[in-house]
Amino acid sequence: MVEKPAVNPAAQPLNLAEYHLLAKAKLPAMVYGYYASGADDEQTLRDNEDAFRRLRFRPRVLIDVSRVDMTKQVMGIDLSFPLMVAPTAMQRMAHPEGELATARAVARIGTVMGLSSWATTSLEDVAAHVPGLPKFFQLYVYKDRAITERLVRRAERAGFRAIALTVDTPQLGRREADIRNQFQLPPHLSLANFSDMKDFAEVKGGAGASGLASYVASLIDASLNWNDIAWLKSITRLPILLKGVVTAEDAQRALQYGADGIWVSNHGARQLDGVTATVDCLEEVVQAARGRIPVFIDSGVRRGTDVLKALALGADAVLIGRPIVWGLAVDGEEGVYRLLSLLKDEFKLAMQLCGCQKVSDIRRELVVRDAFAPYDVRQMLSVKMPSKL
Amino acid sequence: MVEKPAVNPAAQPLNLAEYHLLAKAKLPAMVYGYYASGADDEQTLRDNEDAFRRLRFRPRVLIDVSRVDMTKQVMGIDLSFPLMVAPTAMQRMAHPEGELATARAVARIGTVMGLSSWATTSLEDVAAHVPGLPKFFQLYVYKDRAITERLVRRAERAGFRAIALTVDTPQLGRREADIRNQFQLPPHLSLANFSDMKDFAEVKGGAGASGLASYVASLIDASLNWNDIAWLKSITRLPILLKGVVTAEDAQRALQYGADGIWVSNHGARQLDGVTATVDCLEEVVQAARGRIPVFIDSGVRRGTDVLKALALGADAVLIGRPIVWGLAVDGEEGVYRLLSLLKDEFKLAMQLCGCQKVSDIRRELVVRDAFAPYDVRQMLSVKMPSKL
Amino acid sequence: MVEKPAVNPAAQPLNLAEYHLLAKAKLPAMVYGYYASGADDEQTLRDNEDAFRRLRFRPRVLIDVSRVDMTKQVMGIDLSFPLMVAPTAMQRMAHPEGELATARAVARIGTVMGLSSWATTSLEDVAAHVPGLPKFFQLYVYKDRAITERLVRRAERAGFRAIALTVDTPQLGRREADIRNQFQLPPHLSLANFSDMKDFAEVKGGAGASGLASYVASLIDASLNWNDIAWLKSITRLPILLKGVVTAEDAQRALQYGADGIWVSNHGARQLDGVTATVDCLEEVVQAARGRIPVFIDSGVRRGTDVLKALALGADAVLIGRPIVWGLAVDGEEGVYRLLSLLKDEFKLAMQLCGCQKVSDIRRELVVRDAFAPYDVRQMLSVKMPSKL
Amino acid sequence: MVEKPAVNPAAQPLNLAEYHLLAKAKLPAMVYGYYASGADDEQTLRDNEDAFRRLRFRPRVLIDVSRVDMTKQVMGIDLSFPLMVAPTAMQRMAHPEGELATARAVARIGTVMGLSSWATTSLEDVAAHVPGLPKFFQLYVYKDRAITERLVRRAERAGFRAIALTVDTPQLGRREADIRNQFQLPPHLSLANFSDMKDFAEVKGGAGASGLASYVASLIDASLNWNDIAWLKSITRLPILLKGVVTAEDAQRALQYGADGIWVSNHGARQLDGVTATVDCLEEVVQAARGRIPVFIDSGVRRGTDVLKALALGADAVLIGRPIVWGLAVDGEEGVYRLLSLLKDEFKLAMQLCGCQKVSDIRRELVVRDAFAPYDVRQMLSVKMPSKL
Numbered sequence A, B, C, D: 001m002v003e004k005p006a007v008n009p010a011a012q013p014l015n016l017a018e019y020h021l022l023a024k025a026k027l028p029a030m031v032y033g034y035y036a037s038g039a040d041d042e043q044t045l046r047d048n049e050d051a052f053r054r055l056r057f058r059p060r061v062l063i064d065v066s067r068v069d070m071t072k073q074v075m076g077i078d079l080s081f082p083l084m085v086a087p088t089a090m091q092r093m094a095h096p097e098g099e100l101a102t103a104r105a106v107a108r109i110g111t112v113m114g115l116s117s118w119a120t121t122s123l124e125d126v127a128a129h130v131p132g133l134p135k136f137f138q139l140y141v142y143k144d145r146a147i148t149e150r151l152v153r154r155a156e157r158a159g160f161r162a163i164a165l166t167v168d169t170p171q172l173g174r175r176e177a178d179i180r181n182q183f184q185l186p187p188h189l190s191l192a193n194f195s196d197m198k199d200f201a202e203v204k205g206g207a208g209a210s211g212l213a214s215y216v217a218s219l220i221d222a223s224l225n226w227n228d229i230a231w232l233k234s235i236t237r238l239p240i241l242l243k244g245v246v247t248a249e250d251a252q253r254a255l256q257y258g259a260d261g262i263w264v265s266n267h268g269a270r271q272l273d274g275v276t277a278t279v280d281c282l283e284e285v286v287q288a289a290r291g292r293i294p295v296f297i298d299s300g301v302r303r304g305t306d307v308l309k310a311l312a313l314g315a316d317a318v319l320i321g322r323p324i325v326w327g328l329a330v331d332g333e334e335g336v337y338r339l340l341s342l343l344k345d346e347f348k349l350a351m352q353l354c355g356c357q358k359v360s361d362i363r364r365e366l367v368v369r370d371a372f373a374p375y376d377v378r379q380m381l382s383v384k385m386p387s388k389l
Ligand SMILES: Cc1cc2nc3c(=O)[nH]c(=O)nc-3n(C[C@H](O)[C@H](O)[C@H](O)COP(=O)(O)O)c2cc1C
Pocket: A034, A035, A036, A048, A086, A087, A088, A089, A116, A117, A118, A138, A166, A243, A265, A266, A267, A268, A269, A270, A298, A299, A300, A301, A319, A320, A321, A322, A323, A325
């Protein structure tokens, strides 16, 4: 049974949690289950958000914040604020205009959209209908490398600015809601990047199985490995981002193998349950990247203050996944645009209340972890505080 | 829907939590929402109180506590016990006598009252009606510096003993209850310090917005910065307290820029959600202040034992905000007076049970943080206990 | 409203928690409130029990435990197992036979009974009716030292084996249930050690106040201090135990001032809320006592495994307070006896499952605190494990 | 009252928790109570599972996991994946085919079955009916050593591959459900290994007591100790595993006394409540074993990811107890087989998502404990990360 939202649907949602509630009330159970769920016991799903709450601010005061510059350049692209939109598959299940609605909202707010390999709108359509939009193409590598190569070349041709290679999905995570619902893509929709290939465009629910899990098992290449980075670089000049790196060891490898960026992600807790929350492993990745390539982070970002926390720990920008789908479900392009505006407003306010005039003012000392009553312990250990005191 | 209080309204409330419940039952939802709420998800609102609970006493026994001296001098003012009243705006929404009732109760108990810039009783009226009361004037700096200067001079003339400059409010925190309720000051009330200037005296609820947030955005100076301390010192001889400092770095700056006191506060969790609880950052501020200027603390104090804990960590005095409003709502001057008496009784008992004869006996060794099974760890780390053993 | 017990009252309670539930169902609310409650928010009340749960066993296997010797000698007294009965006042409110029933059960099980100054049976009656019983007299020092001296001399004469001087009660802790209920000793009962002095024998409920708190404030000596130990030693040859020491500093003083034993207690969380759980401060006291005088502990012991944990941390014996009252309420002498037998059985089983043949086998390595995933951390810190490995 | 399962009984259970719910709905209360319960307050019962959740993965990406080798050899036996079945007594209470059904399922999946001394099917019957099955015989040592010796020789003759000597049960743990239910083996069943000896084959519920606790107290040898290992080795050539070791000290002794394997177990929290979760003490045992004998672990394993975590901490294989009984209750052999298949699928997926091609790829760096925001602290302590970075 669907919960009634605690908010008045007439008024504007006040925060991302309210968007989630409203979307839940509108969406069919199978669709909601697909969008919302995480793997197994959803321990990491909860932890992704909790981990942000375990970080505490140490704001600075008496700094002129009458004007705040939220802009950030990443990979040569100007963002109106350091938040981008992560690729989420099959957006037309949330709203008839699907990825196009998202694309228009993202263009209006002035940031980057990640388009999924499994979009229900083709990459060419997105490019054609929303010309000014900076966009990344999220790549799943198919066993059939020719198909994969064609996808990459099409993305390059359509003006995508980077390839985000998803590295955490050799198989689909065990999402029990999808198994219970025998999830399938509704028949009136298709994975639009494969409109010419019925087997690749359909996601059919099996008997007692998630249709998407079967799709991945039969079509996606579980042998993908570091050597394929060279292959990928050989077929495109686009920068390659590795989406799903969560350890220092792999970050170091990313540098060695010539990746152009690292995207710390646990796929919104949809793949491996029990994996560390992204904001808990962000710092080791940042340190291993040694400032030589940008580091992005997604999974669990729900507030403007979360964006600030991730940046303080060294991220160049953050991305959100599910909230975009909730915005779409609530009100299509307008929903996504208002949701992004809300986050932007929250981020601006957070910067002001932390004494940050520009994004580069967001420094490491701004946050501490609550695992410790920090000062007591530092004293006990005679470890210096990271500030200039 | 308003919860029914769990207590018998006929009997005297036994603790501050009961005052809160009784007040909630009496106040209109919009007013209660304004007084009670914190920013965003109210994580810090909960943490402010929880952080006190994470501190544990190490009481000393067999000390003559038949006579306990609770008095404390701060900034030349004699307090009957080391607790003062923080400024909370618009007290006439809680009780017709508003700030005057508070002032009378504070004078009776023998401590200091902080009067808000946004009081619903003018600073002159408070001074005139409660002559003996020691009081601080809480200052918001308006974009219009002439208006600000006039406020400061009026406070000096009316016998206020210090200016408490609020440094954590370049914009108003996002308090969702106020947005939902489109908070406004009820039309029969006004910000009495600006009775001659309609635009400054009214707080009007906007469409889908908090009236107070709009008020701050349009009138308060978000450019306020360290250099303005010099300006402030140039227009008044009153001591300047910085209300809202929560880091060692800013405490050090406070010394450099000539502040006369530091008031560790997160504005009762109404500004930046996720900021560290005040009692968790108190010690770093105390250490940075190096005993050269007094350090006060508010946010989350609800028991006499909390007062003791804050003093053990180095605070010179503590302040309470919301509880005063609950006392007012429950029974005006009498309510505030009884609530303050209750805290004073609790504080006295706590001193006795901790073996403290006078306030200066409240030493650092009196408390430990529970984050550790402390002795085990110290042993493991071979760190000496802070006692003289 | 009184909760219905979840257990079948016909069958024997299976653990101390069931005794508590059954007693709650039987006792009048005022009496139950007095016995059960702790000070203020009852944070320490919960923590006393939780702190035991934070200790984890490291049991040893393959040791012959077919025969287990649970006996322990303390202060020349043979205990059938290392648990004694703490003094709890006014036991006739729980059962008509009150302290006599307790005394008989304690004698049968073969341990020590602590008798409260505020017993509802006189110390002489207890001594006369239960001749073989080893017993400690718990002493509250009255402002009137002559009365106090008389009490001590009577206890010595009646064959008590030690004076347990309560050092944590210069005033009564703030127990809100007692204030709410205006607690008083039912008129048909009296503090029997003062049967000749009406003012000392009655506990009258005041207006909106706890009768016992008023009693203490008017009669008990809040000036009691270390120098009075010498006085006490001058009027009795009985060993002096200090009941209520919770810091290493005071344990060291206890040695200096010639105390004969330390009783780590926070009065069952009835005095200072927020004080550390006794089992969390036990070790620092044990270390400070350097084996020169015995260390006892009470507050929160509810299982045979708790007894083992306290002994592993260095206690010579443990005591229980409230559970005795629940046993009394459930079934008088039989109730107390069965409850003590249950604990003894649990303790024996715990010894067997931990590989302890005798009480002196219960060593420090048997427990670790869970605050850490201990081995990980020790490794990180390169600290040696306390075992002989 | 029995809870209704939250799942549709027609569909296949999706995880072990659902098997548990379905089984609970089917089984009589006394039987369910016996299978499900832990000792005392069941603190360790909860902690066994929680402790796995406190471990977080650090998965590696971009490794070819198209083919995953889950096989593992332990003690010369090939396992299709590193999970075995722990001995659980009296399986015919769950399903008429009891141990035979389990044995057939285990043989089909290709792993080892542990058969309890207290099986309701004789060891010879299991061996005869399921010839290919590798199996361990779990041994309880009876006071009557002749009987014990006969059991061991029969197991050797019937082709069992090891003796798992249970070392944590000198007495039965206090399982309150069994006391409340006066647990007894239903009269139509018997402990089949003793079919010729009525007193050893029956488990009779006593008055207000667990029948099994009485059985152990009267028949099992609480004097079992390290010297008996030599005796046991003198009567059998089978390898001896010590089931119930949880400390480094005892692991070291196990080596000294010639044990052939260590089985870290707390008996599914059924013996000593408060004992450390097995996955929390696994590492100290592994280190003490120094790779010279295999280390197994059970208690709390419920997910494929739990298997991976235990192996990362150094276990050679894991075992499950209760889940097998739930599988049996739900659908006999088929239930157990499907449950084991589910775990095997989960384990395979977990290996793939962690970048492990074979079991030996599961290394220590794969997991961290969440007690710390690990990287922060390591930095503070200047301790090196365990990786090769
Ligand atoms: C419904 C949904 C679909 C997703 N589809 C894809 C996808 O096709 N490709 C991909 O790399 N990640 C996909 N992701 C993961 C997101 O890109 C992103 O990593 C994740 O949603 C971030 O976590 P959040 O939802 O907590 O913000 C999907 C996530 C969701 C919730």
